[in-house]
Amino acid sequence: MEYVRPAPGAALTPSEAPRLEDEETTRLDRPAPVADDLDGPTRELDAGGDALDRVTEKTGAADVREKEAEPPTKPPPWQRLSSAGALIAVLLALFGFTLVVQLRSNDGDQGLATARQEDLVRILSDLEARDSRLQSEISALETSQRQLTSGVAGRQAALAEAEKRADELGLLAGTKPGVGPGLVITLEKVKASAILNAVQELRGAGGEVMQIAGANGQTVRVVASSYFVDAEGGGIIADGARLTGPYLLSVIGQPQTMQTALQIPGGVVASVNSGGGSVTMEQRGTVEVTAVRKATTLQYARPAS
Structure with a gap:
């Protein structure tokens, strides 16, 4: 109610x-x-x-x-990194790596920057001589190519070229004596490593044919397979023959270029002098390399067809 x-x-x-x-x-x-x-x-x-x-x-x-x-709180900026930001980070990393490599490369060229003017002149002369030699070889090869493809005279030119090539290979292999302009180098109080460095430097400077003779009358033709080791009791062993110092190294090539190569800062002459030895060089218009080696009979290698 x-x-x-x-x-x-x-x-x-x-x-x-x-x-x-x-x-x-x-x-x-x-x-x-x-x-x-x-x-x-x-x-x-x-x-x-x-x-x-x-x-x-x-x-x-x-x-x-x-x-x-109110909207939810936004995540911090580092959690909203987009693909464009990631690409920019990768590009910056690559740019930094390239800059470091360039700086290290520039640091490696400081040796020439601190060299004396006379040393730079010798190095430049060496490079110019190498360039001239290479240009001469290119011209000779181009002439040979034209002769081989001339038609009627091609057969005779091919035969002459084969004979010339055989003589060159004989000189390189050490089976034939050689003569030409070059250097006569005397090395005293040196070890086998110094002689090996001199041979390699001369080859790089255009030395074509060389031999080394010891004070004991032994002479060895230097070829691509030659080796040098220190002998017990003094002296060196070159290709199995024992040589005693002082050593006489005869090499055929462009005399000025080879002498410049041996005298570069930190080269053969500088290292031998710092080790208590001595190096003397004489440029000659005619250098004779009379030592020869027996031709090696190959057992396994054959010309590729």
Whole structure:
């Protein structure tokens, strides 16, 4: 049964007063409404107090909605590295590596930068002589090619070229004696390593045919397979023959170029002098290489067809 609330100002009967007090007590036990905003509808607080936690006297419902609508925090910049950034990093690494290599290469060229003017002139003269020799060889080869392809005279030119080539191979193999301009070099108080360095330097400077003679009268033709080792009790062993110093090294080639090659800074002459030995050189218009070797019979190698 529902109770009708009396109009304001109306007198209550003694039987209605307790009922009205019960109704007011019931309404007060319900949770109070909370306004979302000034114009919006009201809502009641839940039992856990969630709305009360979010809506306080200092923060209204609009502030709560703005906080809830805020986007999530962005990740730090290093976590948003794109493919373009990775490519730029790789290119920078490659550029740094190239710069380091270039700097090291420039450091390696400081030897010539600190050389004396006379040394630079000798090196330049050596290079010019090598260039002239190579140009002469190119011209000779081109002439031979034209003769071989000339038609009627091709057969005779081919025969002459074969004979010339056989003589050259004989000189290189040490089976034929040679004569021509060159150097006569005397080396004293040196070891086998110094002689080997001199032979290699002379070959690089255009030395074509050479021999080495010892004070004991032994002479050895120097070829591509020659070797030099120190002998017990002094002296050296060259291709199995024992030689005693001082040693006389005769070489056929362009004299000035070969002498310049031996005198470069840190070269053969400088190393021998620093080791207590001595090197003397004499340029000659005619140098004779008389020592020869027996032709080697090949057991396994055959010309390729």
